[in-house]
Amino acid sequence: xxxxxxxxxxxxxxxxxxxxxxxxxxxxxxxxxxxxxxxxxxxxxxxxxxxxxxxxxxxxxxxxxxxxxxxxxxxxxxxxxxxxxxxxxxxxxxxxxxxxxxxxxxxxxxxxxxxxxxxxxxxxxxxxxxxxxxxxxxxxxxxxxxxxxxxxxxxx
Numbered sequence: 001x002x003x004x005x006x007x008x009x010x011x012x013x014x015x016x017x018x019x020x021x022x023x024x025x026x027x028x029x030x031x032x033x034x035x036x037x038x039x040x041x042x043x044x045x046x047x048x049x050x051x052x053x054x055x056x057x058x059x060x061x062x063x064x065x066x067x068x069x070x071x072x073x074x075x076x077x078x079x080x081x082x083x084x085x086x087x088x089x090x091x092x093x094x095x096x097x098x099x100x101x102x103x104x105x106x107x108x109x110x111x112x113x114x115x116x117x118x119x120x121x122x123x124x125x126x127x128x129x130x131x132x133x134x135x136x137x138x139x140x141x142x143x144x145x146x147x148x149x150x151x152x153x154x155x156x
Contacts, residue, residue: 034089038096041088045100048080056108065112077104 055073056064063069081101085092093101121127 036090036094037088038090041085041090042096042100044084044088045081045097048077048084049100049104051080052077052104053107064108 052073055076056070059070059073067074081097082092085094085097090097122130
């Protein structure tokens with residue numbers, strides 16, 4: 001029994017040491033510090049913009065607000081900016097890439113506004129019907145409950 005307890009104590013101490021080594025980073029796994037090369041990224045992102053601009057020339061400018069007309073071009077642009085940011089060891093999107101993408105949006109999509117459909121009431125006939133049906137059902141159900149409660153001899 002004592003040897004069993006001795007092995008459990010040794011196992012606990014071993015686990016404690018391994019945990020401490022892993023916490024201190026002494027297990028041999030060294031983390032590399034990745035530094036974003038922002039100047040390289042800003043140098044390469046305009047290539048994506050030029051490519052997108054060339055592709056958008058194929059689309060009629062009146063259709064620039066219809067996403068289905070250029071979705072593949074925009075997808076290529078998005079992948080290009082992500083690839084260039086990764087090549088410069090930067091995460092994506094970051095504030096610089098986001099600023100560049102916003103610039104492209106202002107260049108191509110500044111005239112695209114969402115047209116909100118004004119809400120209006122339905123015609124009076126439909127509105128009256130939609131109001132009266134629940135009111136009449138409530139009156140009918142209440143009448144049925146009252147009638148059934150007065151006629152307790154039927155329920156027994």
